[in-house]
Amino acid sequence: MSETSVLERPAAEAVAEAKPSLRDRLAGVPWLGWVVAVAGAPIIFGAFVAVKGVNPITMYADMLASLTTPAQAETVIIRAVVLVLAGLAVAVPARAGLLNVGGEGQIVIGAVCAAGVGLLTDQRLPGIVVLVLMLLAGAAGGALWAGLAAGLRLTVKVNEAISTLLLNFIALDLMLGLIYDPWKDASGFGQPSSRPLADAARLPLFTTGHKLNIGLVIAVLAVAAVWWAMKKTEWGFRLRVVGGNPEAARQAGMRVGLLLLSAMLVGGALAGLAGMVHMSGTEFKLRPGMTLNFGYIGFLVSWLAGHRPLRVAAAAVLLAAIAMAGDSLQINSGLPAASVNVLMAVVLLVVLGSNVRARKAKP
């Protein structure tokens, strides 16, 4: 390292100094970066599809048109709700310096736990009880799954980026194993799935006939809660110190291990909530491929938003719109839906590449 090592300064001074430099670094994405990303990425993506023989102008026109119908706009909001939670699941650990790429697996486990509770109780207990139990189960399941990775990091120093990634695959196989055998819906046809949940276990809608469910309330509450926790609580402050300068935090006497663990647990719980909301608000059952890459897109959402809760909400809406546009790609332009990942990735790369102020000199 080129500047004076943190170890040579008194701990308290380092902590006090950590606060302003944190603000610099956590200042989020500069506006110029955003503008370049949002403007440049569609051009690059347009170039790719042009190579495939698709007219980019008509493709974008179709994408925009498909988003403005009320039904589609509703679906964007519904997807954004799940993405907000998935994004927060990445953002909270990221503030502590942890990389949670296990959102996908945590969402799955959350959905599985919520479904399990739902399948047990949806015909026996009143709706509100069922839903609360499912919420708790989903959050607990996701937290547990993330906790595994956190535990591995704290005990045997396995980096959480790798362990959470591997756990994603394991979670998926766990769900598939349940769907194909013990929880299989005997009366289903086509894709194997679990039994659809009864009305008591489904998230209530705002107005009947539409699709928007109270998951929106859950997401809004989550954003508010995370914002408040990060800005106003001792825990949030400590988390940010650990994220900015773990050595200073350790020297200041903070229990770094516990803080990291708590950050991952909260992140996992949020992802589990996302899984519960998605399952109980849209899918109503477990089926292969149900997670629609929400976990990975949530990762992109959080990085796009600089891990700030309010911006996570905005980025979630943006990426939900782009993801929905992916469906339009498939229907109108004949391109595979997954190709919209190119657009998302380019946007992210530009954002990542432009966020370079005040970096320490590389050795």
Add this chain to the structure above:
Amino acid sequence: MNLITEVCAGGVRGGTSILYAALGETIAERAGVIYLGTEGSMLTGALAAYAVTASTGSPWVGLVAGAVAGALLALVHAVVVLWRGANQLATGFVVLFLGLGLTSLFGAAYVGREITAFQAYAIPGLSKIPFVGEVLFHHDPLTYLSYLVAPAMWWLLYRSRLGLRVRGAGERPEVLRAYGHSPTLVRYLAVVAAGLLAGVGGAQLSTAYTNQWFENMTAGRGFIAVALVIFAAWHPLRAVGGAYLFGAALALSPALQARGIGLNQFVLDALPYVVTLLALVVLGRRRANAAPDGLAQVFDMTPAR
């Protein structure tokens, strides 16, 4: 062929793609850059190899295309990380997403399309050796090539001047600079080499092992390769054993199914990832201390952006 032989042979053949990716990742991480987008390079390599083989009829030309494709994707990672200083782990992951999207965009035309793939050749003489012969010498040319690449990688890293520079870039860049070399340039080359080898691994996967292309066909092999590098303690020869172990875990399911042994399919599917995790747990603590110094920074101080 009995079960053990079949699983071992399948382990070698199936582990080859992981081995290539792991060898490439070893170089990059030794130079101090972690390339989480290995999975993406494998995918682009797999698709490019498959597509070019389909167009030209020659899997060798496809191999070159695969290597180039993997290298190009890694170049994106290198530019964003080394020039712009972005977080290595996040960038690698986004590069993976880019690879996923690109391969799905350009790969749709090749799903279900047949190609003239690499054939398996039995090496005369050697393949007659009981057990060892069947396990090691009944494979495609790319697998045979990997038998040479792994020791070559060892020699490169530990016995050559270039390898010294690579390791220097990862451990003591200031020393490298004092001798007039540029650690950054070495890192660029290392990352591109990682992508190249991962591309070769992907090519082996699509044109030699499975002889097909479908979206996301690597199914996490790139991540297994990254994990493999860690518990091989960044040593190319130890990566060989690990890669074949996971290849065997991957080969176990079809081998059992072919014999009508009914273990839960999803338990078997999850097995390679569970084994990887367990290996990381068992070997992780000791190995983590063997990390190149430059890498330890990436792992321990992932900044919150």
